[in-house]
Amino acid sequence: MTTVQAVHYTRYGDLGEVRIGSLPAPSASPGRVLVDVRAVSVNPVDVKTVAGELAPYGESEFPALVGADFAGVVKQADPGASFSVGDEVFGSLPPFVGSFAETISADPATLAAKPTVLSWAEAASIPTAGVTALTALATIDVKAGDVVIVNGVSGGVGAFAAALLIQRGAVVIGTLSPSKITGAAGFTEVGHGPGVSDRVREALQGLPAAALVDTHGGTEVGGLVTLLADRTNAVSVAHGLVGDAAGGTNHTTAPSSAALAELAALAAAGAIRVPLSETRPIREVKAAYEDLLAGRVRGKLVLDARAW
Numbered sequence: 001m002t003t004v005q006a007v008h009y010t011r012y013g014d015l016g017e018v019r020i021g022s023l024p025a026p027s028a029s030p031g032r033v034l035v036d037v038r039a040v041s042v043n044p045v046d047v048k049t050v051a052g053e054l055a056p057y058g059e060s061e062f063p064a065l066v067g068a069d070f071a072g073v074v075k076q077a078d079p080g081a082s083f084s085v086g087d088e089v090f091g092s093l094p095p096f097v098g099s100f101a102e103t104i105s106a107d108p109a110t111l112a113a114k115p116t117v118l119s120w121a122e123a124a125s126i127p128t129a130g131v132t133a134l135t136a137l138a139t140i141d142v143k144a145g146d147v148v149i150v151n152g153v154s155g156g157v158g159a160f161a162a163a164l165l166i167q168r169g170a171v172v173i174g175t176l177s178p179s180k181i182t183g184a185a186g187f188t189e190v191g192h193g194p195g196v197s198d199r200v201r202e203a204l205q206g207l208p209a210a211a212l213v214d215t216h217g218g219t220e221v222g223g224l225v226t227l228l229a230d231r232t233n234a235v236s237v238a239h240g241l242v243g244d245a246a247g248g249t250n251h252t253t254a255p256s257s258a259a260l261a262e263l264a265a266l267a268a269a270g271a272i273r274v275p276l277s278e279t280r281p282i283r284e285v286k287a288a289y290e291d292l293l294a295g296r297v298r299g300k301l302v303l304d305a306r307a308w
């Protein structure tokens, strides 16, 4: 039996359930492609999946692979598939299916071609965070010159949202941990936490903001919504628009090869910068998730999927 190295778990639980080891290699199936994985990126949803919190959307089949986002090379393609052997691709698998293995089986409908100017790490950074940001922005109205608040601008989704908003000519006020403020982000940085609405109001200099993109939820979102000219022009990917803040959109993303291709084209043209923070060996996967959950990552953390 051919095997591949894989990051996997055999029952729901915390990161202590995550193992690196050999699993049977996937086999080709109709309409699908086998991908030799070069890089993967970590997302908070991966950990929620290991914990069994995604059960309403799908159940993991044990042993289950960890992760979702990847970039790699097609090594085997069904004749009916839209990609060929040797094509460089990137995309995501449903998190309860998982992508952190040397070889994975993927549905071409959730892939896009990797532009040659993007590195494996840049491409692997895009799928979940980039597509979520792009599709969330489609639910709000933003014009060039508008001021938009991005709550959680230092995270994967927030960093992509800020890059896309700036590319569209909007002015961004982003909240993040005070320790991460650099003054060189290309937008106004405001420390999150208690009193954040007052600090953002000060940054707005008395004018209302046009829109809000929330990636964190929590108790402060209600205060941020009061800073908008139109309280319904708000979107949360953390389903944080509740109570007095309800009226905007609590957004859930879905895989989209069209969205992947749009983001890849923008990144390849230099119109947006992929917010890649660093790449580590995949054998450090648990430490990577611990750092992500502890807020020690800015932007996207990628794992080299050939460094087992």
Ligand SMILES: NC(=O)c1ccc[n+]([C@@H]2O[C@H](COP(=O)([O-])OP(=O)(O)OC[C@H]3O[C@@H](n4cnc5c(N)ncnc54)[C@H](OP(=O)(O)O)[C@@H]3O)[C@@H](O)[C@H]2O)c1
Pocket: 043, 044, 045, 128, 129, 132, 151, 152, 153, 154, 155, 156, 157, 158, 175, 176, 177, 178, 180, 192, 193, 215, 216, 218, 220, 236, 237, 238, 239, 251, 252, 253, 254, 292, 293, 295, 296, 297, 299
């Ligand atoms: N609905 C969907 O379809 C969908 C899709 C993708 C992700 N998500 C969810 O969206 C959330 C963000 O995802 P991500 O990949 O961007 O995660 P991430 O990279 O871990 O970023 C989390 C962000 O939240 C910020 N944050 C922490 N405490 C905060 C506070 N009190 N107020 C405001 N911001 C705070 C962090 O800032 P600091 O690090 O600077 O503290 C960071 O910017 C996660 O819960 C994820 O599961 C949902």
